[in-house]
Amino acid sequence: MKLDDIKISRAIIERFSSKLLDSLSCDVAIVGGGPAGLTAAYYLAGQKKKTVLFERKLSLGGGMWGGGIMFNEIVVQSGGREILEELGVKTTPFEEGYFCADSVEAVSSICSVASKAGARIFNLFSVEDVRIADGRVDGLVINWSAVDLAQLHVDPITIRAKYIVDATGHAAEIANIIQNKGGYELKTPTGKLMGEGPMCAEVGERMILENTKEIFPGVFAAGMACNAIFGAPRMGPIFGGMLMSGKKVAQLLLEKL
Numbered sequence: 001m002k003l004d005d006i007k008i009s010r011a012i013i014e015r016f017s018s019k020l021l022d023s024l025s026c027d028v029a030i031v032g033g034g035p036a037g038l039t040a041a042y043y044l045a046g047q048k049k050k051t052v053l054f055e056r057k058l059s060l061g062g063g064m065w066g067g068g069i070m071f072n073e074i075v076v077q078s079g080g081r082e083i084l085e086e087l088g089v090k091t092t093p094f095e096e097g098y099f100c101a102d103s104v105e106a107v108s109s110i111c112s113v114a115s116k117a118g119a120r121i122f123n124l125f126s127v128e129d130v131r132i133a134d135g136r137v138d139g140l141v142i143n144w145s146a147v148d149l150a151q152l153h154v155d156p157i158t159i160r161a162k163y164i165v166d167a168t169g170h171a172a173e174i175a176n177i178i179q180n181k182g183g184y185e186l187k188t189p190t191g192k193l194m195g196e197g198p199m200c201a202e203v204g205e206r207m208i209l210e211n212t213k214e215i216f217p218g219v220f221a222a223g224m225a226c227n228a229i230f231g232a233p234r235m236g237p238i239f240g241g242m243l244m245s246g247k248k249v250a251q252l253l254l255e256k257l
């Protein structure tokens with residue numbers, strides 16, 4: 001068989017277009033493909049919820065590839081270990097209550113299981129706005145990251161979702177858009193985005209689970225974004241909270257859907 005270059009091009013265009021068309025309306029749209037967003041995607045898609053995830057960068061995994069200071073090993077506590085094992089990631093006990101995993105194995109495995117569970121993952125897409133109607137977010141406004149990077153004046157498109165997850169990490173980008181662009185109040189004690197506090201692993205990890213909740217009608221936070229929104233400490237290179245937050249947000253949404 002002779003390879004036809006045009007057929008290769010057509011395959012890519014037709015298959016990609018059909019994936020994107022099928023994603024214009026979904027149950028949950030997750031913004032950010034770090035450990036929290038990917039874990040949430042895995043648990044939601046595993047329960048047959050139509051789940052779409054948008055990641056700005058070429059590669060998924062957010063801040064997990066680099067472990068701590070680029071030493072590619074992650075640390076989790078027992079709750080995080082259970083999730084890693086469930087997702088097929090090998091863990092090694094360190095000292096009592098501390099477990100380690102290879103960050104490359106962890107990221108690649110979580111991506112793989114989320115995708116195989118049926119989550120539709122789009123890399124190279126930036127979420128630049130939300131759609132708000134009747135005081136509730138019901139969609140995302142997306143554009144190619146290349147447009148954003150090149151600062152081209154190209155209009156975005158909109159997708160509809162029953163629920164949105166802000167899993168954008170330290171930047172809490174969706175909460176920022178709702179507050180700064182819409183001028184809306186968030187469901188925080190001050191009504192504002194409270195900003196992340198200085199490092200404390202113990203408090204940061206505990207608070208991240210408490211702070212995994214609805215932050216605005218239709219929008220839930222997961223992962224580091226939770227503490228950035230609710231003014232809680234960062235926790236440094238321990239990743240159990242990110243995984244547990246991703247699982248918790250999925251459970252909260254499964255109760256609603």
Ligand code: 48H
Nearest residue numbers: 032034035036056062063126127168169223224234235236
């Ligand atoms: C599309 C976007 C957009 C957008 C951002 O930073 P992440 O890894 O986030 P989490 O919460 O899954 O994990 C946090 C962890 O990596 C971390 O930073 C920790 C534990 N820090 C502790 C400390 O003390 O420093 O992933 C977020 C992802 C990234 O890949 C972004 O590119 C992506 O979201 N993203 N994608 N549209 N508007 N904003």
